[in-house]
Amino acid sequence: VGVPKGLGELGVREEDLSRLASFALLDACMSTNPREATQEQMVALFRGAL
Incomplete structure (x- = not known):
């Protein structure tokens, strides 16, 4: 469906x-x-979403 798999794709x-x-x-x-x-903690959360 074209949904990005992570923040890196954005x-x-x-x-x-x-x-x-x-x-x-x-x-x-x-x-x-x-x-x-x-x-x-927020940086770690975003890092996990890369």
């Missing part, structure tokens, strides 16, 4: 992960997340 690179993590932590949705996340 052009995301390793050097983009820290910036993406920062944006994710600032997102309004994080205020309702039952668990707090650190910058490092």
